[in-house]
Amino acid sequence: MKKIIYLFIAVSFSFILTACGEPTIDAxxxxxxxxxxxxxxxxxxxxxxxxxxxxxxxVMMKIAMENMSDEEKAEEAMKEALDGKTADEIIEMSKQ
Structure with a gap:
């Protein structure tokens, strides 16, 4: 029973810490x-x-150029690249 309580507490804290983070893109x-x-x-x-x-x-232009022959693949790659990223992460991606 104690293990379940400790697990519940750990999961609760992880949700609290996640909620305190920067907002992310939902693609x-x-x-x-x-x-x-x-x-x-x-x-x-x-x-x-x-x-x-x-x-x-x-970021979108780079992905579009990499997938120029397949529009659907390019759109999916863009969603995948941006999904779950913060603004700072996207800005950093653009510098690569």
């Missing part, structure tokens, strides 16, 4: 993507929003 659907983009950018300054937008475009 599971178009609506989820739009809502998560708004959440990610809501506390950004205009300069940060511009940097983030440029980073998104750079």
């Amino acid at each position: 599971s659907s178009e609506e989820a993507m739009k809502a998560s983009m708004e959440e990610v950018t809501k506390d950004m300054t205009e300069a940060e929003k511009a940097q983030f937008g440029t980073a998104i475009m750079a």
Whole structure:
């Protein structure tokens, strides 16, 4: 019984810590993507929003160029690349 209680406490703390993190992109659907983009950018300054937008475009262009022959594959690769990422992670991806 103690093991179950300790497991429950550990899982609860992990959920609490996860909730405290930066918002991430949810690319599971178009609506989820739009809502998560708004959440990610809501506390950004205009300069940060511009940097983030440029980073998104750079990542998307890179993926599109890599998958130029298959539009569906490119779209799926973009969703996969952005899903679960924070703004900082996307900005860092754009620099690679």
